[in-house]
Amino acid sequence: MLISSSMLASDFSKLSDEIIRMDISGADWIHLDVMDGHFVPNLTFGPPVIAAMRPFTDKPFDVHLMIDEPLRYAPEFLKAGADLVTFHAESSSDPDKTIELILSGGAKPAMAVKPGTPARAVFPYLDRLFMVLVMTVEPGFGGQKFMPDMMEKVKELKRAKPDLLVQVDGGINSETVAEAARAGVDVCVAGTGIFKAPDAAQAIRELKAAAGAGRE
Ligand SMILES: O=C(CO)[C@@H](O)[C@H](O)COP(=O)(O)O
Numbered sequence: 001m002l003i004s005s006s007m008l009a010s011d012f013s014k015l016s017d018e019i020i021r022m023d024i025s026g027a028d029w030i031h032l033d034v035m036d037g038h039f040v041p042n043l044t045f046g047p048p049v050i051a052a053m054r055p056f057t058d059k060p061f062d063v064h065l066m067i068d069e070p071l072r073y074a075p076e077f078l079k080a081g082a083d084l085v086t087f088h089a090e091s092s093s094d095p096d097k098t099i100e101l102i103l104s105g106g107a108k109p110a111m112a113v114k115p116g117t118p119a120r121a122v123f124p125y126l127d128r129l130f131m132v133l134v135m136t137v138e139p140g141f142g143g144q145k146f147m148p149d150m151m152e153k154v155k156e157l158k159r160a161k162p163d164l165l166v167q168v169d170g171g172i173n174s175e176t177v178a179e180a181a182r183a184g185v186d187v188c189v190a191g192t193g194i195f196k197a198p199d200a201a202q203a204i205r206e207l208k209a210a211a212g213a214g215r216e
């Protein structure tokens with residue numbers, strides 16, 4: 001199981017230290033939640049803040065765009081150093097054009113589905129997607145409860161394209177990570193579960209161990 005550490009739960013007053021802490025604690029990817037106050041009822045950060053974090057780790061930047069117009073803003077996130085760009089199926093941008101733009105910028109495209117959106121919403125794009133993100137909470141805030149019903153969507157996606165990476169995001173801890181692993185999830189995003197733990201490195205090791213046990 002890959003662990004993508006969500007900076008939403010970090011101390012924003014020392015982002016560079018927090019990035020370095022995640023790097024040495026064993027996070028596989030760095031998850032960056034971008035919110036525009038329209039697509040979700042919250043605001044976070046944009047390309048300049050991501051660009052400022054970029055020099056502090058070589059780990060992949062996994063950028064989760066919770067914004068209305070990903071096609072309009074994707075070039076700025078590519079320039080800021082995004083390795084993966086995830087946009088929502090429910091956004092107002094054309095998915096084909098958005099995928100093309102992300103690929104032409106040398107990054108990996110992914111699509112996300114909110115809890116109320118069926119997995120089939122992304123089926124037409126699966127051949128060009130590197131990953132699908134199945135939200136396990138309503139997007140907008142950290143610290144919410146994992147929705148186990150979403151595991152059906154994970155299984156459906158894995159059946160449709162076995163080599164697709166499936167990511168889940170929201171409410172991941174050492175219990176829910178095992179449930180995700182059993183369903184076939186490849187990448188878990190964790191914010192609160194890592195940053196609010198007394199020792200981030202131990203929290204990441206525990207998540208990976210619990211995922212391994214869940215798969216057995
Ligand atoms: O995209 C989001 C929230 O919209 C997430 O990435 C959260 O940051 C996950 O936080 P936890 O549920 O792990 O606290």
Ligand SMILES: [Fe+2]
Pocket residue numbers: 006031032033064169189
């Ligand atoms: Fe996220």
